[in-house]
Structure formats: C-alpha cells, structure tokens
Amino acid sequence: MIFNRRAVPEGATISSWTAADGWPHRTFEWQGGDGRGSILFLGGRGDIFEKYFEAFDHWHRAGWNVASFDWRGQGGSGRLSSDPMCGHAARFAPWIDDLAQFFAEWSARTPGPRIVIAHSMGGHLTLWALSERRIDPDAAVLVAPMLGLKSAPFGARVAARVAALMCRVGKPERLAWKANERPGVPIRGRLALLTHDADRYEDELWWKAQKPEIAVGPPSWAWVAEAYRSTLALEERGRLEHVATPILILAAERDRLVDYAAIRRAAVRLPDARLRSWGPESAHEILREADPVRDAALAEIDRFLADRAPPA
Numbered sequence: 001m002i003f004n005r006r007a008v009p010e011g012a013t014i015s016s017w018t019a020a021d022g023w024p025h026r027t028f029e030w031q032g033g034d035g036r037g038s039i040l041f042l043g044g045r046g047d048i049f050e051k052y053f054e055a056f057d058h059w060h061r062a063g064w065n066v067a068s069f070d071w072r073g074q075g076g077s078g079r080l081s082s083d084p085m086c087g088h089a090a091r092f093a094p095w096i097d098d099l100a101q102f103f104a105e106w107s108a109r110t111p112g113p114r115i116v117i118a119h120s121m122g123g124h125l126t127l128w129a130l131s132e133r134r135i136d137p138d139a140a141v142l143v144a145p146m147l148g149l150k151s152a153p154f155g156a157r158v159a160a161r162v163a164a165l166m167c168r169v170g171k172p173e174r175l176a177w178k179a180n181e182r183p184g185v186p187i188r189g190r191l192a193l194l195t196h197d198a199d200r201y202e203d204e205l206w207w208k209a210q211k212p213e214i215a216v217g218p219p220s221w222a223w224v225a226e227a228y229r230s231t232l233a234l235e236e237r238g239r240l241e242h243v244a245t246p247i248l249i250l251a252a253e254r255d256r257l258v259d260y261a262a263i264r265r266a267a268v269r270l271p272d273a274r275l276r277s278w279g280p281e282s283a284h285e286i287l288r289e290a291d292p293v294r295d296a297a298l299a300e301i302d303r304f305l306a307d308r309a310p311p312a
Contacts, residue, residue: 003057005203012056017069017105019098026076026214028068030056036063036311038110040103040137043068044120044146045223046087046181046216048075050207052119054200055287058298065110069102071095071122074216081173081220084213088173088220092230095125100134113138113309117301119287120258121146121227127266128234130243139246139309141301144255144284148231148262150182156259160228163221172222179218181257193256195283197290231262240269246308247273250297252282276300 008014012030019025028049039059041052049056049068056066073080073089081088089095107114116137118126123145129135151159166176177183180190191201208215219227234240247270251263260277267275278286282293289297 003054005054005200006206007053009053009057009060012066017102019072020101021094023072023098024078025072025098025102026070028056028066030060030066033060033065034063035111037113037115037138037309038065038067038106039115039117040106041066041068042099042116042118042122042126043071043075044122044144045219046074047071047119047122048204048207048214050214051204051285052287055298062302064115067106067110070214072098075214076211079216083173083175085215085217086173086175086220087216087218087223089223089226090172092125092128092226096129096132096134099125099129103129103135103137112312113305115139115141115305115309117141117143118145119143120284123147124227124231124234127240127243128230130245131234131239137245139248139305141248141250141304143250143286143297144252144258145249145263145266146227146231146258147234147266148259149227150256150259151228156228156232156262160225160232163225163228166221167225170221172225173220175218176221176224177218181218185256193283194285195288195290196281197288197294200285200288203288235262235265240266241271243270244272246304248301248304248308249273249275250286250300251275251277252279252284252286253277254280254282255284257284274304 015027017025017027070077114137123142195201249267253260267273286297
C-alpha cells in the first residue's frame with residue numbers, strides 16, 4: 001500500500017494542548033489502534049511532526065495509538081524569540097517540564113503499554129526526563145539521540161566555552177549561523193546531513209511551503225550554549241546508571257550532527273539498553289532514510305517492543 005506522506009492520515013487529529021504556564025502546543029493524535037498500546041513520538045530541534053507521518057502509519061497499522069507534539073518555540077508551538085526563524089531556547093528545563101506534564105496527562109487517558117520514541121534533541125530530553133524520574137514509560141526508543149554535538153575541530157568543552165562567550169558578546173537569542181543545521185555546510189548540503197532519500201527530504205520542504213508558520217531555521221547562540229551544557233551534564237557519573245527503563249538506541253556511526261561516540265558511551269552506562277548502529281548508509285534522520293535503513297530500523301523497533309513491551 002502506498003502511503004501519502006503529504007496528507008494528514010485519515011482519522012488523525014491536529015489540535016492543541018496547554019502547558020501549566022499557559023503555553024499552547026500543537027499536537028497530533030491518531031487513536032484507533034487495535035489495542036497494542038500507545039506511542040508518544042518526540043521530534044528533534046526544529047522538527048515538525050508531519051515529517052514522521054510515514055512512521056506513524058507503520059505503528060498505527062501495527063495496532064498502536066500514536067501521539068506527538070511540537071516543542072514550545074518551534075513548529076506550530078509558537079516562538080521563544082522575536083525572530084520566527086530562530087530556534088531559540090535559553091534553557092532546556094521548560095521542555096522537560098512540558099514533557100513531564102504531557103506524558104502524565106497522556107498516560108492517564110491512553111492504554112498501555114506506553115512507549116516513548118524520540119529523535120535527536122527529543123532523545124536528549126527524554127533521557128533527562130528518565131534520569132530525573134519525570135516520566136515512566138514501559139520502554140523507550142532513542143533515534144540518533146543528541147547526547148553530544150559534532151563540534152570539530154574543537155572538543156565539546158572548548159566548544160561549550162566558545163558558545164558561552166558568544167552569548168556574552170552579543171544577544172544570546174541571535175542566530176548562531178545563517179542557515180542549515182550546522183555551520184560550514186551550504187544549504188544545498190542539508191540533504192546529505194539528514195538522509196540519503198531525496199524524496200523524503202522533499203516532503204519536509206513541501207510541508208513547510210504549505211505552512212510557512214511551522215518552519216524554523218538555525219538555533220540561537222543560547223540554544224547552542226545550553227545544548228553543550230546539558231549534554232555535558234548528562235555525561236556526569238550517576239546520571240544514567242539508575243535509569244531502569246528498557247531502551248533501544250538507533251544511531252548512525254557517520255552522523256554529522258550528533259556525536260556517535262557520546263551515544264556509544266551512554267549505551268554502555270544505561271542498565272538496560274541496546275545499541276543498533278548503521279554505517280555510511282545512514283545519515284541523521286534514520287526513520288526518514290532510504291528504504292533499506294528505514295525498514296531495518298522499523299523492524300528493529302518492532303522486535304524490541306515485542307520483547308520488552310508486550311501487549312497488556
């Protein structure tokens with residue numbers, strides 16, 4: 001069956017949810033699974049949930065209810081700076097608060113088992129929430145999680161100091177660079193950073209052309225500084241060692257956005273984690289890769305959930 005990646009799935013709803021402080025979030029919900037359980041999908045920095053409709057369809061056809069939301073400050077959930085194209089955040093803590101509240105309310109109204117599947121920055125925030133016991137899913141899948149940032153030629157600690165300095169010498173909410181997910185890569189090279197599948201890459205551009213208000217560009221210097229601070233803090237001994245949640249980690253060894261070495265270190269420290277990696281055949285967006293990688297990733301997730309989160 002051919003799935004239309006450029007249409008809201010039939011039966012799904014796009015609505016809104018309000019955080020405790022009154023901040024409105026754009027939400028996606030697709031009920032009607034056959035009782036397998038419930039999946040909460042969390043995207044990465046600058047993401048929109050439209051990019052993942054194809055993966056949502058796979059899980060929904062397998063019987064899962066699927067929900068997602070845009071993080072505050074991006075997608076359809078408003079902005080945190082006066083520049084609508086700037087992916088700004090002074091701190092990550094409000095995002096973790098949003099996740100904890102949404103997860104609690106979502107859990108109260110959805111059947112188990114309850115699974116969190118999170119990509120990139122969403123994986124980072126999920127791991128923080130698990131380490132602080134703010135959420136308690138039956139299992140979690142982290143896809144290319146942002147557990148470290150690519151910062152060559154600098155190491156992470158030097159890059160963190162540079163980002164902190166840039167926040168002091170100018171407005172922290174200004175764009176850290178002009179375009180793309182990382183500096184030094186022309187906009188025409190963005191495809192190679194994300195996926196080998198040009199058609200799936202074009203889907204994102206199509207959605208943003210239809211809804212320009214959901215598009216976000218590069219991060220602010222404040223976001224960059226906080227990302228280094230937060231990823232380094234998560235590496236401190238004792239942060240991950242008590243996370244009991246079964247976790248599957250999917251990663252690309254040649255990822256040019258997040259640090260694969262940091263992902264591998266975290267996988268060793270987590271008490272119940274398994275790492276599945278791909279080589280040069282995969283870029284950062286594993287769930288939007290060419291079919292050989294994408295299909296293998298979805299099958300890996302299916303097996304993991306069958307083993308670690310069987311139907312209630």
